[in-house]
Amino acid sequence: MINKVVKNAGEALADLADGMTLMLGGFGLCGIPENCINELVRKGVSGLTCISNNAGVDDFGIGLMLQKRQVKKMIASYVGENAEFERQLLSGELEVELIPQGTLATRCLAAGYGMPAIFTPAGVGTEVAEGKEVRTFGGKDYLLERAFEADFALVKAWRGDTAGNLMYRHTARNFNPVMAMAGKVTVAEVEELVPEGTLDPDQIHTPGIYVHRIFQGMNYEKRIEQRTVRKYEGLDITKAEDYAG
Template identity: 65%
Template sequence: MTIMAGGFGLCGIPENLIAAIRDTGVRDLTVISNNCGVDDFGLGVLLAGGQIRKMISSYVGENKLFAELYLSGELELEFNPQGTLAERIRAGGAGIPAFFTRTGVGTLVAEGKEVRIFDGEEYVMERGLTADLSIVKAWKGDGEGNLVYRMTARNFNPMMATAGKVTLAEVEELVEVGDLDPDHIHTPGIFVDGVLRGLTYEKRIEQRTIRQREEA
């Protein structure tokens, strides 16, 4: 099956739902996500367990196991420019089967894809993406599936919530229906099939870069 997993790096990832998928032991997954976590966290735990067959991603630089599996031919990779990946997901959720973009024209990204000329410029056709299951992470949600994301967690989560045949959301706070201000809802409940409150969140930071404080 194909799974979309929200998050950017380790920010806004559905930690509890990823762990639940790991515990099922399901294998041969195609996973659509900006990246594949790190070696021991996030989607990296599915990769380490041999549960992922193919990744559709835009950034894979933080995971050594990912590189090893790809270079050895044990992992398939469909690589996308980041904006293209985001738009493919948004298009899939909107029912748009394909679109044209200048990004990737004349590069390996365009190989095997239709190219057309609009207003004198070449554009490559990209297909919209959908999934059998989307797993997303929100800050708050209610029993109807209305979701509110916090800050940078509004990365791939909102668009992935619209592009899954089934969408499951985990939230940090589960509130009563009617408690969320309708103007603050990012994902309406019509897109969400199930909600759970996550019990624990590590919220790791991939890399912490600091500099020495200058002397006064």
């Protein structure tokens, strides 16, 4: 068996270099690979292309990397919570590719399946389609979108075993599963690392075959972008932290 367990983020990302393309799991601040991001900031790598649903906030998540000018290009679906992102975009310091969220997820999935491209109706007839091939199937136009090519996929899970099998908790099961499939090297940080054979096979969300390196993270903040505390009829969401992943 290949030994996939490493001590920490520093060891997991020792060969991550300037100019690489990274996938970073999470949605908002939920289920983001906090330890890996902090290590990237400490490591000081630059010229990175980051593929993520969003760019975090100014002082957390990918926002920390933007502060250090480590990101050359951002490929994302939503970036509205990050003022520094906006400033770098408007000043021309940061290259940005905004794409529909479903397209983002499916391009990750295609990479995991070994497919070079997909056809999707999303974006046809808009700026998203500029310079891209359009084909007609069944009388409807579809846009060709290429699968992502990422040097590293950095994901965060709730539990994982030494063979790399992963379980996600609640809404942290967002972009993490599809990105875990898609990286040339997938690094998983987990809240709890257990021996192989401990996890119920029926509860595993990402099979270990996709994971190359795994470590138990520490000091998770699990921040929430916007906390809602109002009680609605039949639904008590006063404890939003329960779903922070």
